Amino acid sequence: MTEAPRKITDDPYGAWHLIRRLVMEQASAYWRRYALAFGLMAIAAAATSGSAFLLGKVINQAYVDRDLQGIMFWSVVTLVVFSLKGAATYGQSVILTQIKNAILANNQRRMFHKLMSESIGFFSQRHSSEFLARLTAGANSVTEVLNLLINAIGRDLLSLIGLVIVMVVQDPFMALFGLLVAPPAAFVVRKLVKRVKGLALTQFTGNAQILETMQESLQGIRTVKAFSLEKTMSDRIDANIAAVQANADKMAKVSNRSSPLMETLGGFAVAASLMYGGYRVVATGATPGEFFSFLTAFLLAYEPAKRLARLNIELNSGLVGARMLLEIIDSPPSEPDDSHKPALQLTEARVEFDHVSFAYRPDEPVLNAMSFVAEPGKMTALVGPSGGGKSTVLALLLRLYEVQSGEIRIDGQSTSTVSRESLRRQTAYVGQDVYLFRDTVRANIAFGKLGATEDEIVAAAKAACAHDFIMGFPLGYDTPVGEHGAQLSGGQRQRIAVARALLRDAPIVLLDEATAALDSESEKLVQEAIDRLARGRTTIVIAHRLHTIMHADSILVVEAGEIVEQGRHDDLLRRSGRYASFFRLQQRHATPLAPADATA
Structure with a gap:
């Protein structure tokens, strides 16, 4: 029995499914602000198209009609159009950045809260640097994908449509010829997408390995120094960085392979337009304004067309990071919330x-x-x-x-x-390997009982035989303990841990x-x-x-x-x-x- 062919929606982390999720789950909450940004993009696109059209008017007023008053009028109109475009571009950029920051912050919160719902066993199977990579690169990738989508639709597509309209109005035949560039470019880009996805995943893994080596070397710096492992760790991170660099070089080659094709095809189209447009002006009496207006619209359309041609490559590259984030968020918590269960009621604590x-x-x-x-x-x-x-x-x-x-x-x-x-x-717990947070002595004791008063903190420190050495510091209870309490001795860390447990009562x-x-x-x-x-x-x-x-x-x-x-x-x-x-x-x-x- 032959296996049914896989559909594009079968893979829960496939490009189509991920894009749909990001739009519905992440972007939909900001649809009003996206709509405003989209409207501003439409204004900017219209202004871009209008500037190409107005150029033809100015050329005709100068070289055909020789009307100075007309030149002044259309020049002022052009100034207004460009000013309007600048204001609209500024507005949509600010709105999109604010949305990006909000989504980024929300995903970082979601990721951290999800990690806090996992059991010790979950973390024992992974390196902590993996979560740092997923938290930073993954959350950024989500916003990059959404920005790519809205910019592709609101900025590039609308600008391209407006400029194509100008081209068709000025010369339908040349416009049709220019559009013939698109199919071969789309074919080449489609071939590159699968390769880019593999390289993007390798790049993510390589960056996580760099973080892992860096984190282990810094956290274990005493061991590194004691065993003269500086060169060993340097060699290890050099190898990781070299692998990432080589992969990034491959990514640069693959993702930019469409550029030579686009430039060559664009060159053919521009050259043909120049020859055909020049012929029409010289042989058929077409106005130079139409020729310059068409050519301007064609050249302005080139950049958004190139970005749209590369959209699939950049989307699939960004979706790898988004997948890394969502895989953690989607996984069922290994320590699920059980706040609905009754609270422990103690009488004797047996x-x-x-x-x-x-x-x-x-x-x-x-x-x-x-x-x-x-x-x-x-x-x-x-x-x-x-x-x-x-x-x-x-x-x-x-x-x-x-x-x-x-x-x-x-x-x-x-x-x-x-x-x-x-x-x-x-329960109050004190272990052999005391963990102190990078904060003050006071804050680390106060973690035993949130909202504890100063008197309670001091009383706990005194009972833990810690008050005297704490007061021996110039800043007393405001003394920073350093990362993992590195600025304190082992006995001092233990006594602060006991004070924290005493405060918990x-x-x-x-x-x-x-x-x-x-x-x-x-x-x-x-x-x-x-x-x-x-x-x-x-x-x-x-x-x-x-x-x-x-x-x-x-x-x-x-x-x-x-x-x-x-x-x-x-x-x-x-x-x-x-x-x-x-x-x-x-x-x-x-x-x-x-x-x-x-x-x-």
Whole structure:
């Protein structure tokens, strides 16, 4: 059975479908302003056509009628026409730019809001530079496509129609001859479109790779410097840039292949018009005004005709970027809005994992029917080797990922049946890799509770042992922290993170190796702040340094996604099991600090 031929509308991201979507979904909201711009374009097109017609009048008044008064009159009319064209062109340019800016801003908002509705798993499969490329190039491409369409119809097509009318009025035969240029030009352009689409997609991918290398090199500049990777990263971005440059050169060659044909065909048409027009003036007594008017209209029509001939190439190039944007916006959110679900209502903040299983990849389980209870107001510690599933426990509790089997309950309410926002509002999280936004110290603490007062921020900083070092900065709480908090030490970043969590005042506290990367002095200060944070709250803590959780109410030893031991510190040591082995191993490798030299 033969397969039915594909229609032009079958591909949801084909040129026809995309153009229809952009017009109906994006441009339709601004149809009144587009109509005004279109009207101004019509005035400018009429003025362009009128100027060609008026030139013939002036020529005839000067060389045929020799009427000085007529020359003055038509010259003034020409001035008015050109002034009108200038005003109309200015007006439509401003209107189109304002519409472009509005659509660009709207698409940037849509893209960002869509990304905020995606899960952690969605981002783990892609590089962040891809989204930057889609956000910038994609949003710009949408406005470029719409501007190409409105300019092609309102400016170029109307101008061409008006100038063709002038040509037909002056000499129908020469006008018909001039229009014979169009079919061969359209045939050549059609052949180039498919090639241009492929090159445009390669260009987009190449630019994304440049962004990726640039972003990784700058964000990992410490590693780059420490391992002398400057030349390696420079070679990598040189290769990316060279590939993009080569592709851009191909694009330039392909997209401009129509120009030689258009110029040659235009040259033939102009030469023929000159010969035929000159013959009519000399041999048949036609007025020179008709000849000059026709020739002017023909030459003025050449540029809009050339732009219309290239329209398909430029549209398909722009539609590649539009597709990159819409593919993300159209995809179903991996973390769909669940604000319609009931809010989490806490009484004790008792957390229960009931036979919870989870895997990031098929056939590679991370948690295997894990069950445990974190009692309200107490500290539950998760310890064990890396890769055992400890951090996954916190991720599932925050619903950064969804449980695949089993159930997580808080005060008897399944976390899957309540809204994510209400769940996360009841939790405070501090991780090993603290993320601080490029803002002030005050703003980063205040993110824990939007609208917090100055007194609340300061109180949280004091409780987190951060107030003293903050006030040691010349700008105090107004001190910028730099990108990712690069202007602060590791211990300072951690204490600001604890202050942020304290300000949140949530009944459930999640700590993911919050002191693992700190020196002993910083660890002591951060641990003191964490003790204040955990006091009276249901706390689940992941610990690498076991001495930091010796006082925990319950210690769970996690291996291969299962809890192999559970109890308090002293009980687990007496059992001489896995926990005792971990603890003794750390004690054996711990090197006590040498006492300071009193004479130093």
